[in-house]
Every structure is written in structure tokens, then in C-alpha cells.
Amino acid sequence: MMPSELSEVTAVGLIPKEAPAQVRKSDKSLIVGLPKEASSQENRICLTPEAIGLLSNNGINVVVEAGAGLQAKFTDQDYSDAGAKIVYTIKEALDADVVLKVDPPTQAEMDMMRTGSCLISALQLGSQNQEFIQKLNEKKITAVAFEYLEDKVGGMPVVRAMSEIAGSTVMLIAAEYLSSVNDGKGLIMGGVTGVPPTQVVIIGAGTVAEYAARTALGLGANIKIFDNHIYKLRRIKHLIGQQIYTSTIDNFSLSQAMSEADVVIGALRAEKGRNKIVVSEEMVANMMHGSILIDVSIDQGGCIETARMTSHAEPVFMVHDIIHYCVPNIPSRVARTASYSLSNIFTPIILQMADLGGAEEMIFNYKWFLRGVYTYRGSLTNAYLARKFGLTHKELQLLLAARY
Numbered sequence: 356m357m358p359s360e361l362s363e364v365t366a367v368g369l370i371p372k373e374a375p376a377q378v379r380k381s382d383k384s385l386i387v388g389l390p391k392e393a394s395s396q397e398n399r400i401c402l403t404p405e406a407i408g409l410l411s412n413n414g415i416n417v418v419v420e421a422g423a424g425l426q427a428k429f430t431d432q433d434y435s436d437a438g439a440k441i442v443y444t445i446k447e448a449l450d451a452d453v454v455l456k457v458d459p460p461t462q463a464e465m466d467m468m469r470t471g472s473c474l475i476s477a478l479q480l481g482s483q484n485q486e487f488i489q490k491l492n493e494k495k496i497t498a499v500a501f502e503y504l505e506d507k508v509g510g511m512p513v514v515r516a517m518s519e520i521a522g523s524t525v526m527l528i529a530a531e532y533l534s535s536v537n538d539g540k541g542l543i544m545g546g547v548t549g550v551p552p553t554q555v556v557i558i559g560a561g562t563v564a565e566y567a568a569r570t571a572l573g574l575g576a577n578i579k580i581f582d583n584h585i586y587k588l589r590r591i592k593h594l595i596g597q598q599i600y601t602s603t604i605d606n607f608s609l610s611q612a613m614s615e616a617d618v619v620i621g622a623l624r625a626e627k628g629r630n631k632i633v634v635s636e637e638m639v640a641n642m643m644h645g646s647i648l649i650d651v652s653i654d655q656g657g658c659i660e661t662a663r664m665t666s667h668a669e670p671v672f673m674v675h676d677i678i679h680y681c682v683p684n685i686p687s688r689v690a691r692t693a694s695y696s697l698s699n700i701f702t703p704i705i706l707q708m709a710d711l712g713g714a715e716e717m718i719f720n721y722k723w724f725l726r727g728v729y730t731y732r733g734s735l736t737n738a739y740l741a742r743k744f745g746l747t748h749k750e751l752q753l754l755l756a757a758r759y
Contacts, residue, residue, distance in 0.1 A: 385709040386416045388451030389439075391423040394458050396667050398426035398690035399697060401455045401475075404437040406702040411438030415709050420448035427690040453714060455701060457501075459483065465490045471732070473714035475701070477501040478729065479683075481654055485744040488735055495733045497714050503737070504727030515562055516696040520686040522566025522622070525649055526574065528685070529555075529618040532647045532671065532678050539678065540645040542617055545575030552577050556612045558604070558633060558658060559622035560587035563651050565594055567620050572597065579612050582623075610638045617643070621650040623658040634659040636675075644676040654683035719755055 387410070389402060400423055402410070407417045419439045421431050431441050442448055449467040454460070456476045460468070468474070474491070478500035491498050501513040530544035531537055533553070546552035553576040557564045560582035568591065571578050579600040582588050588601040602608050613619055613634070619642070623630055630652050639648065639661045650662040657663075661674040665681045667688065672679050686693040704724070708717045718725045729737040734749040741748035 384414050384416050385453065385705070385713065386418060386451040387705060388448040388454045389417065389419045389423050390445050390448035390454065390456055390464070391420040392426075392456065392458050393461055393464070396687065397458050397684060398687045399457045399693045400424045400427050400429065400690075401457060401694070401697045401701050402705075403695055403698040404429055404433040404439075406698040407434060407439045408437040409702060410705060410709075413706060413709065415705065416440065418442055418448050418451055420445055423448070424694070427694040429691075429694070453705065453708065455705075457697075459487065462486070462490055465494055465496070468494060468496060471495045472497075474498045475501075475504075475704075478503070479654065480740075480743075481656060485746065488730065488740065488744055488746060491730045492733045492735065496730060497718070497728060497732060498730040499714075499724070499727040500729050501727075503729065505723040507721075507723050509723070512700045513697065516700060517686045517693065518562035519566050520689060520693055520696065521651055522563040522568075523570050524685055524689055525563070525567050525620055525622075525651060526555075526570040526576075526618075528680060528688075529620075529647050529649060530574070532680065533617065539647065540617060540643075544571075544618075553617045554615055555579070555618045555620070556581070556609075556616040557620045557622055558582075558609070559620075559624065559652070560584065560591045560601070561622060561624050563622040563624075564620070565591055567622065568595055568599070571618075572599075576618075579616075581609055581612070604633055606635075606638075609633070610641060613638050614641045614643070617646050619646070619648045621648070621652055621658045621662070623652050625652070625655040630656045630658045632658060632660050634661075636660045639677055640675040642675070642677050645678070647678040647680065649680045651685065653681040657681065718751070725751060725755075 410417055417439045419434045419441055421441050421443050435441050446467045449464060450469050453473045454468060459476050459479055474496050504513055506512045533539040533542045533544060535541040542553055544553050555571045555576045555578045557567055557578060557580045560580055564580060568578050581602050581604045583604050592599060650657045650659045652658050653662055653664050662679060662681045664683055667682055670680055670682050708714060711717055711720060718728055728751055729740055731751055731754060735741055735746050736748055736751040738748055
């Protein structure tokens, strides 16, 4: 008897061959677009050349607008060598299955996007309006917000990563503006033998506060941390591993601490909607002249009454002889570090998306990705945004259930 094609003849007889498992393949390769950021204040890019090399090796086509990575010190040649297609108009970069960018798109950019495509970007709620949501729905774009995107364990990876960078960077900014070169108080951040250390007040006990506290302590400063959530204060003490000053927020304790502070960091994150103002103008007026006040939460409305949004071009202003630094995108100061951090988050997401066959399958299969979606195929799916802009919304779970 002749052996079948599914068997092999060996010294011990016939052994069946293993049948290869079926691997699901998408009908066409996923196209990812990386346009150049329109804002001169935004220096980050979401994918590094190394990440694009990995995506290209897995059959994903990446289109990069010329000059998109230059502010993060990635050249067009770097991207081209990694396998990206370099294009010379923003329209070509936006004509993709998935558009990946940092700033939310403008109305003009949305006009150039492919109907039914997927947008992954920051939402920047404080600067958005009803027309932005309506335009996304008109183009039937599935939009995913950095601020809402979760990971498999319920964390918020982009918020966490950018908060780590902002927290570490904010103390270096404070050190710059305490310097006599910048007409500050002429203090070194920390202190030296025989000279009292710098006094730092941090309002909030989240990720920004944690990394700001680590940096301040490393430089030798004294810190005081305020937050109204006891569990956050307990957690930050545990994470830092030192017996530091912590307190709940009340007008007397906070005002007294600020009156003795050289640096005040506002790092409260809004839990629902806009931040609450916890630092009054009177508290600011009672601070020592020449001190610096940095409101990291200014993109969500801020937590300091005298704060107003500034830019990297003009980052500071004076109120009551106190230096105010209120730039919303602090991680953009260290664009290369921030770009690597973003790339580490989005590379595996794009790989999973390509494997499944697109953004819709990603939403259908992964609840952690679903939570980042705020518009889906012409419908607003986020209840808070609906209330804020006076629009109707549909529950995404019900829209997905209709697929069956």
C-alpha cells in the first residue's frame, strides 16, 4: 500500500503529518498615515523609525508626510530606510485607513481624511467644540482619544506616559526659572551645605506629582504634597518610599505652605469635566516675590485662578510678581523622549489592528480599546461629550450588538 500525502515513511512506520493551522489574513494591507503636525508648538510624532521598521516587516504600509519627525530629530531618510513611504502633501498622509497624530485634526484636515477611516489622536477637550464632533460624524470617522484609551489592565497608557514625562520635566523647568539668568529668585533647585533647601509645593498626588516629587527629592528640595484623596496620598508615600509631608487640601494649610514656597506645581487631574480651582488669587498674591507657579493641568482648565494657557514661544507671564508657566503640552519640550514613549504604546496596537483586519474588529474584540472610542461610524458614543456639547449619543455596545 502506498503512503498517503499526509503521511511520512520512517523507520518505525507511517506517521501522520501535522496540518498547518489556518491564519486569518486581511484582504488588504493596513495603511497608516503620519501627517506633519499643523501646530508649531507640537514637536512629537507617534511612531519612531524603529517602530515603522517593525510594522513594515509585518506587512503594514506606513505613509509619512515629509518633515513630520524633524522636530523630534527623526529625518525623512530615517523613515524611508525603515520602510515608510515619504509623501509631500498632507492630503496623501491623511488618505489612510488609520491616521495617527498627536494634535486633533483641524476641519481642513478632516475634509482630507478618508470616509470611514480611523483617527487616533489627542482630543484636547478644552479646545474642542460641537463642530469638531459633527465633522467627525459627517465623515463617519471612528475616533479614538489618547485621554480615554485604556490598556488590558485598566490603566491609561498615554496619560500615564505623558504624565511621567511632564512630572520629570516640570522640576527642570522650575530650576530654569529660579535661575538669575531668567530673572528668577537666583536659587539652585535643591540646596547646598549650609543653605536651606528649596521649598516645593505639589498640588495633586497622581502620576505627575509622583515624578515631580522624585525629581525634586533627587535634587535635594523639600516637598509638600496636597490632595483630597487619602488613598492617593498614601499611595504616593508608598511609591516614593520616604516619609514626606502630605495633607488634604484646605485653604489655611495650602495658603500657608504656598507663602513659604519657592515652587508651586498644580498637578490636579480633572475626574469629570473641568478641573476645580483650588488656588485663589489671594493665595498667589501671598507668595514670595519671584517664586514660580506651574499649572500642569491648564489643558483641562487649570486649578489655579490666575493661570491662563501659554505656549512654548511665550511660556511665562507675571501676576503679583509671581512667574506663571502654563504651557499645556510640556512633554513636547522633550519631543524625542515623548515620541519613543508614544511609539511604544501605539506599535503593538497597530500590529493587533492589522492582524484583526482593521479598527472595527479591534473595537469588537478588545474592551480596553473600545473605551477610547468617542465617535463611531457617524455617531457620538461618549456620554460626557454629548452632555458638554448638547448632542445626542449612542451606546457603542448597542451599536456593536447590532452587528450580529
